[in-house]
Amino acid sequence: MSRPVTAVLPRAIPVTVIIPLAATAAGLLIGIGLVSVTGASVREAVAAFWDGMLGSTFAVGASLNRAVALALVGLGFILANRANLTNVGAEGQLAVGGIAATALALHGAEPPASPWSGPWSGASSPGRCGAASPACCGCGAGPTRSSARSC
Numbered sequence: 384m385s386r387p388v389t390a391v392l393p394r395a396i397p398v399t400v401i402i403p404l405a406a407t408a409a410g411l412l413i414g415i416g417l418v419s420v421t422g423a424s425v426r427e428a429v430a431a432f433w434d435g436m437l438g439s440t441f442a443v444g445a446s447l448n449r450a451v452a453l454a455l456v457g458l459g460f461i462l463a464n465r466a467n468l469t470n471v472g473a474e475g476q477l478a479v480g481g482i483a484a485t486a487l488a489l490h491g492a493e494p495p496a497s498p499w500s501g502p503w504s505g506a507s508s509p510g511r512c513g514a515a516s517p518a519c520c521g522c523g524a525g526p527t528r529s530s531a532r533s534c
Contacts, residue, residue, distance in 0.1 A: 452477060 418428045436446050456473045463470035 452481075 415425055415429075418425050435442055437443055456477050459476070460470050460473055
């Protein structure tokens with residue numbers, strides 16, 4: 384038996400790649416447009432943006448710090464969305480978690496065994512409590528509950 388000869392066709396770029404790239408390009412164009420409307424130099428604005436992101440080791444660390452925090456907020460939103468719940472307080476949870484972690488790190492009664500364990504648990508506790516309150520009062524949207532109900 385012979386195998387059928389098939390032509391090698393280039394694979395199409397999936398939509399899951401095209402949409403984020405298009406959104407990124409649109410955001411960059413809108414940003415450049417806003418900078419040019421204000422009368423500032425686009426070249427200087429891009430250079431300042433690049434220096435603020437990767438200009439020094441401190442800038443790289445600060446960029447990674449912000450990126451990890453926002454990625455964790457995004458992960459929490461994804462998990463809530465997969466559970467058919469709506470999480471509308473992610474920014475507030477991030478702020479309250481940061482405040483709680485800072486307060487615990489600065490004013491904790493005893494130093495923890497690890498420098499990460501105290502602030503980590505202090506930052507996650509307000510988020511856990513905020514996420515648990517709708518579940519305890521039955522305000523979630525599930526298969527037997529009305530999705531129009533909100534807390």
